[in-house]
Amino acid sequence: MKLKWGLFIASMSILVSFITVRAPVAELKDPSSPAFTNRNLVRGSTGGDVYELQGRLKHLGYYHGPIDGIFGWRTYWAVRNFQYRFGIRADGIVGQQTKEKLYRATRNYRATRSHKGSIMHYSPRGRITNNDIMLLARAVNGEARGEPFIGQVAVAATILNRLEDPRFPKTIPGIIYQPGAFTAVSDGQIWLSPNSTAYKAVLDALNGWDPSDGAVYYFNPATASSKWIWSRPQIKQIGKHIFCR
Structure with missing residues (x-):
């Protein structure tokens, strides 16, 4: 009986020692460690x-x-x-x-968009996410595939300009999926996989290049049937698209 009791005491001592040693280690792990991305970034990463x-x-x-x-x-x-x-x-x-x-x-770092070449990771209406970038590339691919590269950047910039205009929704999905706003959504081309040119056009627009000079609308004069769109103040034509305010 004394032997069994001794073994029990020894076992409990080992268990207590294990808990005492291990507990502080668990407390050091912080599952909410601060970071600005959920993935590891390596050479070749984009977004x-x-x-x-x-x-x-x-x-x-x-x-x-x-x-x-x-x-x-x-x-x-x-x-x-x-x-x-x-x-x-x-x-x-x-x-x-x-x-x-x-x-x-860089705890106090805040990125802003400007037309002088600084980045746009935060817009006046919220953060531009990776999903937003992909959706923008789909829109550019569907709306301006085959247009000159500067025209594709202009289309992306026009969408981004709407973020800063109170007449439009406050998010990239809200703008692109606004009923009747984009032909690519209506005819399903928004679901085509964007090519690398469309993606690069989006990145250049996010980086501050706006060939549209502040446009919030554009249309193809060869196919536009709306009298209203013709009434908008025109800024310039790039490729087949006229950009306007």
Whole structure:
């Protein structure tokens, strides 16, 4: 009986020791660690979170290239230099530790859109998400496929200009899916996979290039049947589209 009681006491001591040692480790894990993207970013990554990565690195003086949402060699070396300076393994991969360090180092960073080339990861009406970028590329592909590249950028810019106009919905999906707003939605071309040119046009528009000069409407004069659209003040014609206010 004494032997069994001794074994029980010993077992309980080991269990208590295990709990005492292990509990603080669990408390150190923070599932809500701050970061600006849910995925790891590597050379070749693209999207809105790469825009923000480049903007934050530029804010700290590590990145000196164009903020274009494309993780190329300049971004790679900027990440490595940041990692080296902050005591992180300099592998050029934006993993959780790098994201957390960068987020904390640029806590007050806010990106804005301007026509002088700064990025648009936040618009006056909210954040531009990766899903927004893909939807914009689908719209450009459906509306302006075959147009000159500058015309495709102008279409993307026109959609973005509507975000800043109180007459239109406050989100990219709301603008694009507004009833009767875009032919590509009506005829189903919005569901075609966008090509790389459409995606690049969206990135250039997000980066501040607006060949439409502030237009919020455009139409093809060869196919437009609405008298109302002809009444809008015209700005310019690019390819087959007339852009207007």
